[in-house]
Amino acid sequence: MADIAFESLSRWYGETPRRRVVLDGVSGHIRAGEFVVVVGRSGSGKSTLLNLLGGLDRPSRGAVRIGGTDLAGLGDRALTALRRHRMGFVFQAYNLIPTLSVADNLRLPLSLNGMDDDGRVADWLERVGLEGRGEDWPDRLSGGEQQRVAIARALIHEPDFILADEPTGNLDLENAERVVSLLDALCRAEQRTLIMVTHAREVVGLADQLLTIREGRLVEAAETGSAGGPGIGAAAP
Numbered sequence: 001m002a003d004i005a006f007e008s009l010s011r012w013y014g015e016t017p018r019r020r021v022v023l024d025g026v027s028g029h030i031r032a033g034e035f036v037v038v039v040g041r042s043g044s045g046k047s048t049l050l051n052l053l054g055g056l057d058r059p060s061r062g063a064v065r066i067g068g069t070d071l072a073g074l075g076d077r078a079l080t081a082l083r084r085h086r087m088g089f090v091f092q093a094y095n096l097i098p099t100l101s102v103a104d105n106l107r108l109p110l111s112l113n114g115m116d117d118d119g120r121v122a123d124w125l126e127r128v129g130l131e132g133r134g135e136d137w138p139d140r141l142s143g144g145e146q147q148r149v150a151i152a153r154a155l156i157h158e159p160d161f162i163l164a165d166e167p168t169g170n171l172d173l174e175n176a177e178r179v180v181s182l183l184d185a186l187c188r189a190e191q192r193t194l195i196m197v198t199h200a201r202e203v204v205g206l207a208d209q210l211l212t213i214r215e216g217r218l219v220e221a222a223e224t225g226s227a228g229g230p231g232i233g234a235a236a237p
């Protein structure tokens, strides 16, 4: 388990005079085991920040440190290894491999990490409420079911960090609530860090930390209010 620190993080595209700055010197600290929600308007830089924290992209300036290790000091192979072992990703479009069964989709991160099945696939299918569906093709599953497979796939190799980019973007309210509470519960049970980009404001109430981005900059908490408020499924006061 490790904290993530990011300092003066910037990402731009192109060169001056056409340089386009999409993330502009953002700093923060994410403690191991926290649920962090990233919100902001479309195009504000949320996915850009998530991709930098997850080592999917490299900053133009500034640093990301995971447990004190500066990602800039890692070559591409080391960065790939860090992502493979220590991170799990969940995207809006599920991104399951359509030519592999559900169970084989779950076996993929295991084999990439040199881990045996040892009942893990069946265990994770059960944890996400899909017991007995391992031999199905992904396209036989509903959107909500596919996203639950994607959650199992992101967690099965026991990563320290789960990065989720709009995981409920394609789902109706009922499935969205189920996916968010599943991710929250599964990460909290094992003290895994969960960083989620979302447009669903109701998720904010579940977060330990809220990062609000406006035009590439972090908005101070005092400007947005705290991360309190009722979450998905919370009883009305």
Ligand SMILES: Nc1ncnc2c1ncn2[C@@H]1O[C@H](COP(=O)(O)OP(=O)(O)OP(=O)(O)O)[C@@H](O)[C@H]1O
Pocket: 013, 020, 022, 040, 041, 042, 043, 044, 045, 046, 047, 048, 049
């Ligand atoms: N490869 C690229 N080249 C140029 N601009 C890019 C590139 N990738 C992203 N951008 C721009 O960076 C800005 C921030 O994009 P980002 O995907 O981080 O926004 P976002 O807040 O996640 O948006 P959304 O909520 O719509 O997904 C956008 O204006 C986008 O057009």
